[in-house]
Amino acid sequence: DAGITQSPRYKITETGRQVTLMCHQTWSHSYMFWYRQDLGHGLRLIYYSAAADITDKGEVPDGYVVSRSKTENFPLTLESATRSQTSVYFCACKGSGGWGEQFFGPGTRLTVL
Amino acid sequence: GQQLNQSPQSMFIQEGEDVSMNCTSSSIFNTWLWYKQDPGEGPVLLIALYKAGELTSNGRLTAQFGITRKDSFLNISASIPSDVGIYFCAGQVQGETSGSRLTFGEGTQLTVNP
Numbered sequence: 001d002a003g004i005t006q007s008p009r010y011k012i013t014e015t016g017r018q019v020t021l022m023c024h025q026t027w028s029h030s031y032m033f034w035y036r037q038d039l040g041h042g043l044r045l046i047y048y049s050a051a052a053d054i055t056d057k058g059e060v061p062d063g064y065v066v067s068r069s070k071t072e073n074f075p076l077t078l079e080s081a082t083r084s085q086t087s088v089y090f091c092a093c094k095g096s097g098g099w100g101e102q103f104f105g106p107g108t109r110l111t112v113l
Numbered sequence: 114g115q116q117l118n119q120s121p122q123s124m125f126i127q128e129g130e131d132v133s134m135n136c137t138s139s140s141i142f143n144t145w146l147w148y149k150q151d152p153g154e155g156p157v158l159l160i161a162l163y164k165a166g167e168l169t170s171n172g173r174l175t176a177q178f179g180i181t182r183k184d185s186f187l188n189i190s191a192s193i194p195s196d197v198g199i200y201f202c203a204g205q206v207q208g209e210t211s212g213s214r215l216t217f218g219e220g221t222q223l224t225v226n227p
Contacts, residue, residue: 033214040219041219042119042201042217042218042219042220043156043201043203043217044217045214045215048214058214090155090156092155101146101158101161102146102158102203102215103158104148104155104156104157105155106153106154106155107153107154107155
């Protein structure tokens with residue numbers, strides 16, 4: 001089924017470990033985004049990408065790394081996880097046309113112990 | 114960064130009642146979007162607004178792009194239990210050309226009592 005998928009849906013890790021969250025879309029949309037959702041903060045942009053091999057920082061990029069070697073994939077890596085990175089992470093994508101509509105994946109709930 | 118003030122933060126209503134929520138900002142927006150998030154899921158787009166003054170409906174939902182371009186509201190008529198969830202406003206700031214970035218409100222948690 002076409003759309004945007006995220007894996008894993010749930011992840012528990014320990015402080016200091018490296019974690020990679022995967023995002024895959026079947027539409028070949030140009031733009032992809034990573035957000036984190038925390039109580040009281042709504043959705044905050046971590047990183048985004050306008051196309052393969054083009055990425056840029058969002059509002060809260062510290063502690064995260066992204067790459068986009070293929071249009072359909074946009075993995076997010078926590079290089080050394082901290083407790084403050086416990087959150088729900090959402091990937092989104094958007095076509096190059098249109099007026100801003102972003103389409104979201106189902107989310108990954110990450111717990112850092 | 115840019116801020117959207119979304120209110121109310123939460124609402125508890127009876128089935129059948131109408132609901133209204135809004136977002137305001139000190140910045141001018143050229144696009145307003147309304148999303149709904151069900152528990153354990155990602156936000157789903159409900160309505161997109163592109164022009165100041167625009168009034169758009171989607172079933173029982175109606176949203177308007179404020180004439181000043183600094184606000185938007187969402188109304189839900191005759192609420193039903195499946196309307197439960199978190200509603201987010203989001204906007205694209207005028208002049209935002211890098212990456213089609215959106216600014217999100219903090220959400221309105223809606224509870225509908227049968």
